[in-house]
Amino acid sequence: MTYAQLPQLIDPVVMTIGGFALRWYGLMWIVAFSIVWMMLLWRLRVGEARHVPMLTKDVVGDMMLFALIGGVVGGRIGYAVFYDWTYFSTHPFALVWPFANGTFVGISGMSFHGGAIGIAVALWFFARRIKASFLRVVDFVVPAIPLGYAFGRIGNFLNHELWGRVTTSPLGMYFAQAPDGGTYLRHPSQLYEAFLEGVLLFGVVWFLRKRFTIRQGFLTGLFLVGYSVARFIGEFFREPDAHLGFVVAGLSMGQVLSVIMAMGGSGIMVAALLRHK
Numbered sequence: 001m002t003y004a005q006l007p008q009l010i011d012p013v014v015m016t017i018g019g020f021a022l023r024w025y026g027l028m029w030i031v032a033f034s035i036v037w038m039m040l041l042w043r044l045r046v047g048e049a050r051h052v053p054m055l056t057k058d059v060v061g062d063m064m065l066f067a068l069i070g071g072v073v074g075g076r077i078g079y080a081v082f083y084d085w086t087y088f089s090t091h092p093f094a095l096v097w098p099f100a101n102g103t104f105v106g107i108s109g110m111s112f113h114g115g116a117i118g119i120a121v122a123l124w125f126f127a128r129r130i131k132a133s134f135l136r137v138v139d140f141v142v143p144a145i146p147l148g149y150a151f152g153r154i155g156n157f158l159n160h161e162l163w164g165r166v167t168t169s170p171l172g173m174y175f176a177q178a179p180d181g182g183t184y185l186r187h188p189s190q191l192y193e194a195f196l197e198g199v200l201l202f203g204v205v206w207f208l209r210k211r212f213t214i215r216q217g218f219l220t221g222l223f224l225v226g227y228s229v230a231r232f233i234g235e236f237f238r239e240p241d242a243h244l245g246f247v248v249a250g251l252s253m254g255q256v257l258s259v260i261m262a263m264g265g266s267g268i269m270v271a272a273l274l275r276h277k
Helices: 003-009 024-045 057-083 112-129 134-158 189-208 218-234 253-276
Strands: 013-017 020-023
Touching (some): 013 024, 020 024, 024 057, 024 134, 057 134, 057 253, 112 134, 112 253, 134 189, 134 218, 189 218, 218 253
Antiparallel strands (some): 013 020
C-alpha cells in the first residue's frame, strides 16, 4: 500500500448502531467545535476579552450554542441556495430530513459561506442580547476559528469527499469515490485546504490578534479576506461540483463567493483603520 492509496485504508464510518452510522466527518466537527470553545475560554482567562467585559465562561458557552445553530442552519441554506437551488427548491424538506426510503442517510451538503452568514446573524443577535458591540464579539471569536476549521477539512478527507482535480503530482492520491472510480491520481485538496484555510490562516490571525485588537472590526475583516484568498487558491486544486462546473470566467462557485467575501472583508478592514485613525 503506497501513499497514493492512503484513502483506501480509511473507512469513513467509525461504527454502525442499528441504522445509524457514526462517521469520522461528524467526529471531526465535534473536535473542531471543542477546540474553538477551549481557545475562546483560554482567551477569556488570560484577559483577551477586555473589549467585551460582559463575556464570562457561561456567556461564552451560550455564544457557542448560538454560533453552532447559526452555522448549521446557514451552512445548510447556503448549500441549497448557492450549490443546488434547482433540487432544493422542489424538495425543501431535504434540507432537514435525514432519511431516504426509511434509511438514515444524514444531511449532506454544507456551504462555508452560508455557514459564515448564519454565524454572523447568530452573533449579531447574541451581541444585542448581551448589549455588546457586534464587531467586538466577532473579533474575539475569529482568531480561534481557523484551527477548528482545519479539522473540518480533515473530516472531508476522511469522508472521501471534495476530492481534487486529476494530477500527475507526487502528492496525488486515488479516490475511489471520484467519477473515475479511482483510476487517476487526484490532488488531496481537502488537506491542502486544511493547511491554507486552517493552519496557515490561524497562524496569521492568531499572531496579529493582539496588535489589532484596539481596531474594532479589523480582525473580522482580516479573517474574511484571509479565508477568501486561501479558499480561492485551494479551489484551483479542487474538482468543481459536477452539477455546477465552472460558473463564470473559469471560476468555481467557491471562488466567486470568496471574491465577494474578500470585498466585504476589505471594506471592514478599511473602515476599522479609518475609525481608529
